[in-house]
Amino acid sequence: MSDGPAPTDFASANARLAELEQALIADVASAQDAAAVDQVRAKYLGRHGLLQALWQVLPQMPPDEKPQFGQRLNTLKTQWTQAVEARRMALAAPAVDGPMLDLTLPGHPPAIGHRHPITQVIDQVLGVFERLGFAVIEGPEIETAFHNFDALNIPPDHPSREAFDTFFVNTTPETLLRSHTSPVQVRYLEAHADDPRPFRIVVPGRVYRPDALDASHCFQFHQIEGLVVEPGVTFADLKGLLAAFVQAVFGPATRLRFRPHFFPFTEPSAEADISCIFCRGHGCRVCGQKGWLEILGAGMVHPRVFAATRWPTASRGLAFGLGVERIAMLRYGIDDIRLFFENDVRFLHQF
Numbered sequence: 001m002s003d004g005p006a007p008t009d010f011a012s013a014n015a016r017l018a019e020l021e022q023a024l025i026a027d028v029a030s031a032q033d034a035a036a037v038d039q040v041r042a043k044y045l046g047r048h049g050l051l052q053a054l055w056q057v058l059p060q061m062p063p064d065e066k067p068q069f070g071q072r073l074n075t076l077k078t079q080w081t082q083a084v085e086a087r088r089m090a091l092a093a094p095a096v097d098g099p100m101l102d103l104t105l106p107g108h109p110p111a112i113g114h115r116h117p118i119t120q121v122i123d124q125v126l127g128v129f130e131r132l133g134f135a136v137i138e139g140p141e142i143e144t145a146f147h148n149f150d151a152l153n154i155p156p157d158h159p160s161r162e163a164f165d166t167f168f169v170n171t172t173p174e175t176l177l178r179s180h181t182s183p184v185q186v187r188y189l190e191a192h193a194d195d196p197r198p199f200r201i202v203v204p205g206r207v208y209r210p211d212a213l214d215a216s217h218c219f220q221f222h223q224i225e226g227l228v229v230e231p232g233v234t235f236a237d238l239k240g241l242l243a244a245f246v247q248a249v250f251g252p253a254t255r256l257r258f259r260p261h262f263f264p265f266t267e268p269s270a271e272a273d274i275s276c277i278f279c280r281g282h283g284c285r286v287c288g289q290k291g292w293l294e295i296l297g298a299g300m301v302h303p304r305v306f307a308a309t310r311w312p313t314a315s316r317g318l319a320f321g322l323g324v325e326r327i328a329m330l331r332y333g334i335d336d337i338r339l340f341f342e343n344d345v346r347f348l349h350q351f
C-alpha cells in the first residue's frame, strides 16, 4: 500500500481504494478472534479509519467526479462492514464435528408410485374393448354356487365343484370364492331379464382356485370376461372380435387360432391360441416348440344359461374369458406368476 500524499483525482483515488480493499480482505481473513475483528473494523471503517480519510480528498477533486466518488465510498462502506461482520459471525459459530450440513445438495425425491403391471394390462385390455362398444361391469368375489356353477350349466357332480378345486366359504347358503368371472354373466343377464336388450360387457376381476403355488399357478389371479348378446351374433363375430383384440394387444402380425374345447356354458366352445410372440410361430422354449400360446376360452352362450337367467332361450350371445396374468407374463417376458403378488418394489419398479 502506498503511503504517499492522498490522491486528488478520481483515477488515483480509485486505485487507492482497490489497494485498501485487498489489504482489508487479507486483514479480515487473518483476524482470529473478536478483538482482532474489532481492530480491523476500527482500522478501515472507524471514525479515524482509512476509508474515512478518503472523504477528506473529496473537496479537492474535479467537480464532475465528486458525486461518483462519494457514491463509491458509501458502497464500499456497506460492503466492507458486511465482510468484517461475516468474519465475526464465522468465528462465533460453534465448531462442527463430522461432515457439515450441505444445503446445496439435492434433496431426497419422494417415491412416486405407479399402477401395478396387472392393472396396466387390465386397463389396456378394457380400453380395446371399450373402443369396440363394450361397457365395463364388475361383480362380487364371494359368489353363490348358483351363479358360479348351476346357472352356468355346471352340474352338481362336476369336478370343479370339489373342495380341492374351489374355496368354499359357507355351506348354507352355499357360498364360495368365485373360481372364474363367468358368474358375472349370470348376474348381468338376471338383472336385465325383464328388459332383454342387446348389450356388450367386459368384466375384469379377481378369481380364486386352491392350486398349489408354483411358477405358473397361484391361488388368486385375474380374468377378464366378455359377453355380447345381440340378435344374429355368430361364431364369426367371436373370431373377429378376438382377432381385433389380440392384434391390438400383441401387435398386428399376431395370428389367432381356435381349437375345439368344452365349457358347459358355451356351445360350441373353443380355446384360442395366438401365434407365439417370441418366435413368430417357428417354435421356441416359451411356446414349447409348438409356435402357439393358449390365451383364452370362448364360445357361443349355451341356451341353458339364458333359461337359468329368464332370458328368451332363442337369444344369441358370445362369451370369452381370458387370464390377465398370462397376458402380462407373455407381454413382459415374466416367467414366474408369484412375482405379481410378492410386492417386491424392485420387480414392480420395472413396469
Ligand code: PHE
Pocket: 179, 180, 181, 182, 225, 226, 263, 266, 297, 298, 299, 319, 320, 321, 322
Ligand atoms: N370361465 C372359463 C374359465 O375360467 C373361461 C370362459 C369364459 C370360457 C367364457 C368360455 C366363455 O376357464
